[in-house]
Amino acid sequence: MKILLVHQNFPGQFLHLAPALVARGHEVLALTDERNNRPSPVRTVRYKAPPAENPVRGLARTYAEYSERGWLAARGCRALRDRHGYVPDLIFGHSGWGETLFLREIWPEAKLLVYAELLYRTRGQDVGFDPEITPDSDEGRVSTLARSAHLIQGLVQADAGLSPTRYQADSFPPELRQKLTVIHDGIDTDKVRPDPSARLELPNGRVLSAQDEVLSYVSRSLEPYRGFHRFMRALPEVMRVRPDAQVVLIGGDGVSYGGLPRDAESWKAKMLAELDGQLDLERIHFLGRVPYPQYLSLLQIARAHCYLTYPFVLSWSLTEAMAAGCNIVASDTEPVRELIRDGENGRLVPFFDQPALETALIEALTQDSARLRSAARQTILDGYDQKSDSLPKLVEWVESFTP
Structure with a gap:
């Protein structure tokens, strides 16, 4: 497949998945923010970064910021399509910053997957949990709901989503939770291991x-x-x-x-x-x-x-x-x-x-x-072992969406 990975701070959660997909014979391209200078394991293209200052205030602030980033990412993808003839079979992007919001409009036939890290909730999570630091209030709960809009929209538009833990997947309501598969990113246990000589x-x-x-x-x-x-x-x-x-x-x-x-x-x-x-x-x-x-x-x-x-x-x-x-x-x-x-x-x-x-x-x-x-x-x-468990499951999950 032609696979496009999208993350404003790439490689992020795709650090090990990207080269594993290449090793399987897929053509993998990454799309990221132009200011991101992190080393990438695959070929990378960049979209124009959003302005540093968000002029919008109040409840619409988060959606305005992330929908603007989503539009800039979509414009970059439109240039890939129109100038270079690039058409992916599958798009897999982190939904946290809005980058996947409008990609369906650029490539309507591509499968769209999102990394759904967490949905903000007004009760049962961080809001009001620690009264000393974040007192519970109507204003706080309303603000939390407003900050969730782009995350809900991102998963609604996607064919499927991925969460790293059951807890994080269960933060989404049942009607969206059914779209999610739980696979942890995995740990390189050869590198991260006890070492008495450390x-x-x-x-x-x-x-x-x-x-x-x-x-x-x-x-x-x-x-x-x-x-x-x-x-x-x-x-x-x-x-x-x-x-x-x-x-x-x-x-x-x-x-x-x-x-x-x-x-x-x-x-x-x-x-x-x-x-x-x-x-x-x-x-x-x-x-x-x-x-x-x-x-x-x-x-x-x-x-x-x-x-x-x-x-x-x-x-x-x-x-x-x-x-x-x-x-x-x-x-x-x-x-x-x-x-x-x-x-x-x-x-x-x-x-x-x-x-x-x-x-x-x-x-x-x-x-x-x-x-x-x-x-x-x-x-x-x-x-949670990366090589024997998590990475094979992640690759299998992505490949299950082969057109």
């Missing part, structure tokens, strides 16, 4: 290994959606009881989900101010965003790894931490329960139970359970 050099020059008592926390951004505030508030007691513990955090100071605090420049600054005088800052190491090998080394040396999240998109870092054989303490929230079974392959604690989180982290640093570590990795090997 080392991590800190900015101060100290080198940590698995012989040290390391507590790790990883998130793209240090923010409440990933429980950063709950983790930080647990540290005074954890570090008091475990005087040799070294706490290492990876994540940027901005926000990936939600917003910045009103009274500080970042959530990191806010929490350090709140806990001023309660923390041994010489034993807490904020690494920011780091290269992948450094991130992986942290997972491999950690005595305990903490993963907290609102009911929301599941982080790749959890599945990679499990593949690396981490001793995991995680929040007892719905997306996490799909992978972690309390006492079997990790520990689950209620998101808002601060004493329970402190106790679980202290126990994980004290006991360093080999049984939980092994079971965590086995969970990934059994159902």
Whole structure:
């Protein structure tokens, strides 16, 4: 087939699928934003980027922004069609930024698939989950509904969609859920594996290994959606009881989900101010965003790894931490329960139970359970391994839409 993959930050979720489809003999082309400079495993074309400033305000803001991106993507595809005679058999694009919205009008005969990552909902997910940070309100729920419009339209127009977890697929209503297949992106368990020889050099020059008592926390951004505030508030007691513990955090100071605090420049600054005088800052190491090998080394040396999240998109870092054989303490929230079974392959604690989180982290640093570590990795090997499970399923799913 001629397959067009669409993602404003390509390769994104298509990093491994794209070359696998090429290896199967398909002609694969990627369409992405002109500002995206990430290395691509396949030939790539770019559409004109939307303006940096969205002039629309209010409830229509999100749809205006993403429909504009969708139109720019469609114009790029029209040029491919009219100037170069390109006609794909199948289009597979991420629906999150509106890029697939109008592609059916350019190539009405092509099969259209979407990567349906999550549908925002007014109840049962992130909205109103954490009253301290995101109080429940009529305005918040209405805004959430408005931000869902392009996601619903994208899946309605598609022949089928893909979600990485059952939880994320189930965020869509039944009439759309029936169009979705659940296949995780998969983890390269040859690369992401336990390594007793791993080392991590800190900015101060100290080198940590698995012989040290390391507590790790990883998130793209240090923010409440990933429980950063709950983790930080647990540290005074954890570090008091475990005087040799070294706490290492990876994540940027901005926000990936939600917003910045009103009274500080970042959530990191806010929490350090709140806990001023309660923390041994010489034993807490904020690494920011780091290269992948450094991130992986942290997972491999950690005595305990903490993963907290609102009911929301599941982080790749959890599945990679499990593949690396981490001793995991995680929040007892719905997306996490799909992978972690309390006492079997990790520990689950209620998101808002601060004493329970402190106790679980202290126990994980004290006991360093080999049984939980092994079971965590086995969970990934059994159902999320990229080579033996996820990637073959993804290729088979795409090829099932052969014209």
